[in-house]
Amino acid sequence: MKEIVLIGAPTDVGASARGCSMGPEALRVAALGHALTGREFRVVDRGNLAGPSNPWQSPVDGYRHLPQVVEWVQRIHDAFLPELSAGRLPILLGGDHSLAIGSISAVARYCRENGKKLRVLWLDAHADFNTAEITPSGNLHGMPVACLCGYGPRELTQLSGEQPAMTPAQIRQIGARSVDPKEKRFVHEANIDVFDMRYIDENGMRHTMEQALAGLDEDTHLHVSFDVDFLDPEIAPGGGTLVPGGPTYREAQLCMEMIADTGRLASLDVVELNPALDVRNKTAVLAVDLIESLFGKSTLMRHA
Secondary structure: OOOEEEEEEEOOOOOOOHHHHHHHHHHHHHHHHHHHHOOOOOEEEEEEEEOOOOOOOEEHHHEEEEHHHHHHHOOOOOOOOHHHHHEEEEEEEEOOHHHHHHHHHHHHHHHHHHOOOOEEEEEOOOOOOOOOOOOOOOOOOHOHHHHHHHOOOHHHHHHOOOOOOOOOOHEEEEEOOOHHHHHHHHHHHHEEEOHHHHHHHHHHHHHHHHHHHOOOOOOEEEEEEEHHHOOOOOOOEEEEEEEEOOOHHHHHHHHHHHHHOOOOOOEEEOOOOOEEEEEEEHHHHHHHHHHHHHHOOOOOOOOO
C-alpha cells in the first residue's frame, strides 16, 4: 500500500493577491486526507511548514519578496527529499505556485541520485516563464518554470544541485491561456511543449493528454503541478489569478484519469487555492474530487 504524505506550505509570498496562504487548511476542510484514505492509501499529514511572513513590499531588482521565497522553497525541498527517498509520495499543499521550485527541485535531485527520468506536467492557465528582465509585476509565482529551467537567481535555479532542476524538454504545459507578450517569445525560444486552450479546443483533451504523456515508462518519475486556475473560473472561483476559458469539469476529470492510468504519478503540487475568493469552499471540494481521480477514482463505468 503506497503511503502518501501531505505537506502544507501556508504562504502567499510569491503571489499577486493575498489569501492562498489559507489553501492548505481549505483542502483539509474539504477532507483531502479522508478522500485519499478511501482510495486505500495510507495518508500521513505532516502539518504545515513554518516560514517567513509576507512583507507585502515592492519588487527589488525585478523580484518581489525574493529572500522570503528562497527560504520557503528551501524548506519545501528539505521536507520533500526524505519522503521521496523513503518511497513515499509527497503532496505539496500550497500556497502560491512559486513553491513548486522547492518541490520539483527535490524531485529532480531524487531522480538524478536514483537514475530516473523526470517528466513534469504543469496544469496552469499561465506559462510561469517570466524572468526579472521581462516580468510585468516581479511576482515570483510567475517565474517558477523559468527558475527550474535555469533562468533566475542562483538561490532558486540551483536548489537541486549544481545545475537547473530540469530542462525545457522535461515539462509539458497544459491549459495555458494567459501569457505575457515577452514571456510568450521566451517560451518559444526555450522550445517548451505548451498545449494551450486552443490546442485543447481543436484536438480535444484525450489527444492532448496522449501527447503530453507520450514516452513515459517504468523509469519515469511523473510530477504533476496543479494550479487551480488551470480550471475554468465558472467551476473554480477560488483562485487569485483567474482566466476565463479553462477546462470544463469533464475535461479536467479526463485529464486526471489519463494521468492516473499511466501509474507513474509519484509527486504532486496543489497550489494557488485562495479561500478568501472562493464560494463556500467550492474550489477546494472540486480540487479534492480531481485529486481523487489522479489517484484512481473513475467517473466512468469501466473496469480498472
